[in-house]
Amino acid sequence: MCSTIGMRWQGQQLGVDDAAALPGLERMDGLVRSVTTPEFADMTFHEVLCKSALNRVPGASAMPFDWTVNPYRGCGHQCVYCFARKTHEYLDLDYGADFDSQIVVKINVADVLRTELRRGSWAREPVMLGTNTDPYQRAEGRYRLMPDIIGALTENATPFSILTKGTLLRRDLPLLTEAAQHVRVSLAMSIAVFDDALQHAIEPGTPSAEARLETVRAATAAGFRVTVFLMPILPHLTDSIPALDDALARIRAAGAARVVYGALHLRPGAKQWFLQWLEREHPHLVSSYRGLYPGVASQAPKAYRTWLGRRMQPLLRMHRLDGWDEDDHPRGRPQPGLAARSAGQVVAPRGLGPVRGTGGTASTRPRVAPASEPTLF
Numbered sequence: 001m002c003s004t005i006g007m008r009w010q011g012q013q014l015g016v017d018d019a020a021a022l023p024g025l026e027r028m029d030g031l032v033r034s035v036t037t038p039e040f041a042d043m044t045f046h047e048v049l050c051k052s053a054l055n056r057v058p059g060a061s062a063m064p065f066d067w068t069v070n071p072y073r074g075c076g077h078q079c080v081y082c083f084a085r086k087t088h089e090y091l092d093l094d095y096g097a098d099f100d101s102q103i104v105v106k107i108n109v110a111d112v113l114r115t116e117l118r119r120g121s122w123a124r125e126p127v128m129l130g131t132n133t134d135p136y137q138r139a140e141g142r143y144r145l146m147p148d149i150i151g152a153l154t155e156n157a158t159p160f161s162i163l164t165k166g167t168l169l170r171r172d173l174p175l176l177t178e179a180a181q182h183v184r185v186s187l188a189m190s191i192a193v194f195d196d197a198l199q200h201a202i203e204p205g206t207p208s209a210e211a212r213l214e215t216v217r218a219a220t221a222a223g224f225r226v227t228v229f230l231m232p233i234l235p236h237l238t239d240s241i242p243a244l245d246d247a248l249a250r251i252r253a254a255g256a257a258r259v260v261y262g263a264l265h266l267r268p269g270a271k272q273w274f275l276q277w278l279e280r281e282h283p284h285l286v287s288s289y290r291g292l293y294p295g296v297a298s299q300a301p302k303a304y305r306t307w308l309g310r311r312m313q314p315l316l317r318m319h320r321l322d323g324w325d326e327d328d329h330p331r332g333r334p335q336p337g338l339a340a341r342s343a344g345q346v347v348a349p350r351g352l353g354p355v356r357g358t359g360g361t362a363s364t365r366p367r368v369a370p371a372s373e374p375t376l377f
Contacts, residue, residue: 037142043076043101045139050106053113054127067127069113071145073104075133077165078205079192080277081232084132085269099269100205103139110148117156126159126184136166138205147175154179161186163229167207167215173222180224188227188260189216193238194247201281202234213254220255228256231326232264235292235300236285239263239308241315248319259316262326263300263308266293 035045055068074093075082078100085099093102106112116122129135135146150172153160160183162169162176169187179185193199194209206212219226228251233239238247251259266274271293278286292300299305309325316323 040076040138040142043103043139045142046102046104047107048104049108050112052116053106053109054116067125068131069109069127069129069135069149070132071106071109071129071135071143071149072133072137072139074099074102076100076103076138076205077134077203079165079203081202081234081264081266081270081274082133083265083267083270085267085273087132103137105139105143106145107143109145110152113149114152114156117152117158122156122158124156124158126161127153128161128163130161130163130188130190134164134166135162136164136168138166138168140166140168146172150175150179154182157183159184159186161188163188163190165190165203165206165212167211170215170218173218176224177222185224186227187219187224188229189213189219189256190229190231191247191251192230192232192234194243194250195238198237202277209250213250216251216254216256220257225257226255227258227260228254229260231260231262233261233308234264235304236288237282239311241311244312244315245318248315248321252319252321257322259321259323260326261308261312261323263305265298265300267298268296271298 033047035047036043037045053069055070057066057068073087075084082099093099129146129149135149140146146168150160162185169189176185176187189212191209191212193202196208199206199209207215216226216228230244230247230251233244238244248259275286275289278289292304300308305325305327312323312325
């Protein structure tokens, strides 16, 4: 069943750039259709032909990498706190329910990516997937964009990293294992909430924490050194010592190699949506959160982040986990263990990879990076 929904791009003229459009959607030189299916109740998929696949991260960004690929916009995970929510406003959609249910699908993203990677100017810099919306959200079960994206990156000797909350990653582990024979591949699983009731309330479209831990186990068994992103840590909800201790114990038992943690960020769009949720679910915490994130502030106060670090570090040592605060590796700061560019080597970006792979030399068992080598951040 198909339906048509009026959004910004449907008013564009063919061949005319729209500076307000999302990366890859500036020019609609192809067919657009909006699809609803019984298998995905209350969701609409907007299939688009994108013009570009590689997105350069702005130099002013705090992200410690330079290139991303985002096959989807919007996300069925429905995480109340998701920082990417405001991007939906560029499509004349809202940052709340529309972000959760109106999913933009770049159906030709792999073909466009191959074209871009084959250009002589492409320096085979590492590419990150999962920084804006999740490449293994539920829509991936229908569209299967990731296998061709992985293939395009591998064929063109481009190292890449994946950050996801989606257990669909397990489907592609054989393909990722093969890719890691030729390029550096980093895998990370995001698990913010380990209490089932809270997880269902605050990120209702995500797999359970245990299902994600099983995916960590499967990736570890396949030979990857998996990072777990224990973030966002939610003040007064997931930052107690018992909650953090339980999370780290389960992460360790799943075989993860390292943990990246960080306090909740509340960027515009996400902030309003999160505070509405908090007023419904935990009204007694609203005043505290308004104190922690006053006015337009999006980051927890430095004092809170320092307090959280002092709480986390002894627990990380106790559970024998390598780990660090996301604030420890800002963009542009040299990171330990990064490879220098030379013939036959793949260069890691600031804090990105390697986890698995030989940088171009095939073997029956790819090299396992030592613990000192960073991944993702």
